[in-house]
Amino acid sequence: MPEGPKIAVLKELAEPFSRQVVASVAGNFKDKNKLVGQKILGFKTWGKHFLICFKGFTVRVHLMLFGSYLINEESGKTPTLGLTFKKGTLNFYASKIIILEGDLDDIYDWSTDVMSEDWDPKAAKAKLKAIPNTPLYDVLFDQDIFSGVGNIIKNEVLFRTKIHPATKVGDLPTDKLNELLKDLRTYSFEFQAWFRNDELKKHWQAYKQKTCPRDKNPFKEERMGKQKRRTFFCEKCQVFY
């Protein structure tokens, strides 16, 4: 389900519950009693984390690989966490949920989130300098450098910038690195807009595709990186630096 842009859409859809008081709580979440009667101060996101802010603490929802949510709707299954308001419900299924105590600004570095207004590509570059021998297929999954980036964004952005996924980050020419950093953000917002309109898949150029749309060369598909994730690339137009 999630990559950063989908969580950004969740925040938009949840916004009507901002400033509302939690009337009752359902689900398996063990600290659910702590939420009853509390007013939601607002919602935030950090990469793939969805954050429900209360006074003094925050509920962190992570949808992982299979998680889902329903707004003003029930699936019939027990949610991990289900919030009921005077009007409406917000349900999370198959999610990992924890409570964060204290100030979020002490917990999160917002500048690593490629969709944040605080996104700072210079900070990312400084971190990449320390790991020049790491291939891009691993680098792009590092949530402490590129919060919100997942396997779709990885595949699409490397294709769009014509960079071979096995290129080591230190071997990238400066202008290509800059282009990559820029497109991670650009593509994430395009992803968000497409997902909102339910037309994300139709815009996939590399992910799960068979043929390169640029030169009609068949895509290579390999399991790459520490996480052995599906990687699609064109050996003709994606340059190995």
Next chain:
DNA sequence: CCGGTTGTTCAGCG
């Protein structure tokens, strides 16, 4: 029914 997956954490080992 089986295999695959837009993700992360942790135990176990050398």
Next chain:
DNA sequence: GCGCTGAACAACCG
């Protein structure tokens, strides 16, 4: 203590 590996977890689709 480190890095690496595999397992574990979750739910839905084709």
